[in-house]
Each structure stands twice: as structure tokens, then as C-alpha cells.
Amino acid sequence: MAIKIINRREDNEGTIKRERRILLAARDCPFLCHLYAAHQSLERAYFITEYLSGGSLEDLIRICCYLDINNIRFYAAEMVCGLQFLHGQNIVHRDLKPENIMLDAEGHIRIIDLGLAQDGVTASSKIDGVTGTFCYMAPEVLLGQEYYTAVDWWSLGIVLCRMATGRFPFFIGHSKQKVFKAITRKEPKLPPGMDAAIEHLISQLLRKNPDKRPGVRRNIRKHPFLFHHSLGGTGREESQATMWIWTLRTPRLLLRTSGLLIQASCLCCCNLGCSRTSLCHTFAIVLLPQALYLASSIPGLASDITAAGRSSTTPGAACA
Template sequence: MFTALCLLQVVMASHPSSRQDLAVKMVKKRVLLEDDRDAIFIERQVLEITSQCHLFTHCFGATQNQDYIFFVMECVTGGELLHFINSRAPCDIQTTRFITAEIICGLKYLHARGIIHRDLKPENILMDSTGHIKIADFGLAAVDVYNSDTITEYAGTPGYMAPEIHLNKPYNNSVDFYSLGVILYELATGHFPFYEGESSNKILESIASFSLEYPCNLHHQIRNILKGVFRKSPKKRQKFCKTISRHPFFADVDWSDIWTGRARPPYVMLPSEAVTSHHTVPLSALLSSAEARKTPITSEDRELFRGFSYTSHMWR
């Protein structure tokens, strides 16, 4: 039993006995049945795989009832990287280098295990209270894609998607580094590198043209990295990214400290406003009020989610 405050698809919760703050992601099974049921199993699989690495949001467990899927997550209080960029970019070199290095380690961790995130963007990168990043949201992840393997499924957020995805061409795990390039550009300049409107044709034209303009005051090493991760050829981009940690821009980075979490962010996080509520409600009451007038999904459909629940070692 948790007590909860509803925030869209996520409720802020506390465990009644330990009083530990949690975030519970709620997903309606009826929506998954209409969309892609397998995606939720892939997300759970990736959360299990990443549970031992501090660079990802930790999932304590997953459970379900007859109508909902639940992910019980750690509560990350530093907010989204998007807010950090909007309030602080253009960032200084040390800040840009540190955040980029942590994201690189996160991507290397995923790719070594055959996982492509496919929706890397500032909204899907959280920051803890000390400023370390935590990659989140694996709803569009692809699994079992190693090294030279390619896939063709269209997935992602248009402004952060590599051209080969837009063009329905085969792609490899370097699409995540392309997305990293967009984020690096935002961190370093405070601007989005491509067309930001709603026209899908103009978004594709802007990205596929490879006519990116670099500010004259952009650090030359950042410019060089961007040219590497924005390479048109997925194979050439992947080759560049395999050695990206040895790029001169990261000469002062102790990668061992990044991997272990010992590295200290070169900036101070501003205190985040605590989420408060004038009252708490049992999660069961929240669910019943939301679904009271809807017909429950059939027992046959519920059977499709057999085996979904799990509990992490940390939670046990």
C-alpha cells in the first residue's frame, strides 16, 4: 500500500512503513493492448539490466493489478536536464564536459548490453540533488542489437532522431550518440541546433540537410565532437563514437570516477521545491476513482501480462 499524489502518469508516493519517497509510474493495460504490449516488457527488462548502474533511474520493482502496470521507482529530486538547460545554458566548459561524460558512460553501458535507448532527450534525463544525471524512460528502447547489427523501426522524438531513422533506413546504436550531439549543442550554446516548429517536413529537411551552423565562439573541441556524432554515415559515426572518451575534450576526465559515481559535479544544484499535498490518499482509492466507470479488461487480455511483476535485489 502506498499513499500518493497524482501527477499525470506518475504519482509521487511514500512507503507507509519506511516513509521512503518514491515515484510510481502507472500505465493502463487497455492502452498497451491498443498500442504495443511488448514495449512495456522491454522497458521492464531494461530497468532490470540497468539496476546496478547509478547512471540510470532505479526501479525497485514492477507490479500490476487487473487494469494497471506499475513501476515503483526511486524519487529523483533534481528535475529534468531540460530545466537545467533552460535555466543555465549556455553552460561553462566544465559543466558541459561533466554532463556529456556521464551520458556517454550511460550510453556505453546500454550499448554493451545490446540496448538502444532511441528517445534520448533532455526530458528523459533526470538529475539528482547533487547534479549527477540519471537516464530514464525506456519505453522506446530496442534490445538485442549489438555492434554492427541494424534495425529499421521508426521510433523517437523527431528533433533528436538521426536522419537514417527519419528516412526509414537501417540504423545502429550510433543513433543514441546523434541524440547526444543535439543535447551537447544545447548545453554549450543554449539553443536547439535544428528547426523547432511542428512541420514534420521542415524537421526532416533541417536534420537531413546536415547544414548545421556553429556559433563562432563555440569551443573548437566541442565543434569537432559535434561533427563526429552528426556524421551522415551510421558506420562512420559509430566508429567515431567508439573512441569518443579519448577525445581531447575529455582529457581531464577521470573515467573511472565517472563510472563509479565518485566524480563530483562542477556545479551546485539549486534546492528543488518539495512536492507537497494537503492530504494523502491510498493508491487503491486513486485507481478505483479513475477506473470506476470503465469495463475491466478481459481475463484473456490480463493473461497476456503474466510474468510481468518483479522485485529488485535492492528492494528485497
């Protein structure tokens, strides 16, 4: 379990009650953080939630630079389900970002930190207020306009771009004025060579008109990037390094170390026998000092790599 501690003040009693109310509603969705219990003292409020041992999506992006297209599709589909559940309850998250997307022990996502979320929000009952993380805020939020659940779909577009490219689609620097201008006036800049389906989805999510974003205008689940569930491809790049291949029942994760591709199970969850995932993928782990150093943080994985190296004389023999 994990415990969130909030200092009680006269001006945040309503916020604490609202967060508890939203957390209770979120228990019915497998892709939102689950509240087990709540307690309060004279000075503090305590939320007891599930413990998510897989780390955050931000951690993965920083390690990998960018994720494999099938990983992005896997995580994006679960985020869409979580957001659609919230919006179906007339709740807007308002702070969707990789730091607030955690992984459980089996590699599935949980959207966390509902402290800034607001309930009772619809297209006809909008709210205002500049709330959230600056670089992930929708233009209407930065401009001080009224907004509704469409702001979460904008934030999802930024998250998808981070996963696919490791970069923000707009200028990000020390000048808030330049960031503000880029988000509110300019079009997103996506690098060439991106998968056409995800490029189209990101560009649609980052439309300045909130009413035209997928998830608002139409069912985002029917977008070709999410609807096309071809998760069987490996997407491997050629490498001169020696490789040993395993087939594991778990979501794939691409790791990049010194420009070398390493495919492994979810870095943070380390559960190589995920029973909740029916997808079957082929993984390649590059047996190099950098890979072993990185794998040393994963219980059992480094020894598995070393054992495979000693017992295998032909690279890729296990692929047959």
C-alpha cells in the first residue's frame, strides 16, 4: 500500500473532500489509482492507495528516450480507457503527464494524482482556472478561457508525442512567454519518419479547437492507431552485437543504451510471467557490459542474461 499525506488547512477542506470523492469513483476502473481507505487527524488527511511498484512512464521515457510503437499503443489504449471512464463520470483530470502515469507489477498503467481533478464538468458546464503542469496545458487553459474534458485529450497528445519521440511537440525552454506562444499559436512540430497513424492521432489531439479533438468529436478508440491491434510485430533493428532471443508473455519495452537497442520485459515491474497479458512477443537482449549494467537493477534479469550467454552458442538460436 501507499499513503498520501495532505496537510489540512481551512482553505483546502473542499479540495480534500473532492479528491476522496473522485478516488472512490475511480475504484471501478482498472486503469485509475485505487483508494483503499481514508483517515484524518486534526492536522492531516491520509489516503491509503494501492502501491504501484513499476515506476512512472516518465522514468521509462528518460531511460529509453522513446518507446517502441507497440508499447505506445498498449499504454495509449489503457490511458484512453481511464480517461473515458473519468469523463463518463463528468470528471476532468487536468494534470495528465508521464509523471502521473504509473505502472503496476504486471506492466499495466494507472493514472494517479487526482488532486487537481474536478467533477461535475461537461461541455455545457465548463470550468476555468489555470491548473496543471504548464507544458501539458491546453491552449484554452493557458488563455484563461472556460474548458471541459477536452483538455485531457490535449494532454494525452503531448504524452503520446513524448513516448514516440522523447520530445515535446512545442518549444520548451526557460522562457514561459515563448512556451505560451508556441502552445497557443503555433502548430506542433513532429519529426519526419514517424508512424503515420500515431502522427495523425497526435496532430488531431493537439488541435486548437477543443471540440474537434478525438475523444470529444468522435470515439477515439476507432482511430486507426488504436483500432489496429497488430501487436505481434517485433519492430527489431539490426545490430552487430550478439543477441539471445526469448519469448515472454508481457508488454514489450525498448531500452536504448549508448545507441544500442535492447528489448526486455518492463524495466520496473520485472514480472516475466505476466498472467494478465495474453500477448506474446519476441524479445532481444543485447549481451554487452552496458546491458548487464542496466539489467543489474532488475532482480534476476542479469543472471538470466548471463546464464543464457553461457548456455547458448548460436546467437538467436532460441528464436527457432
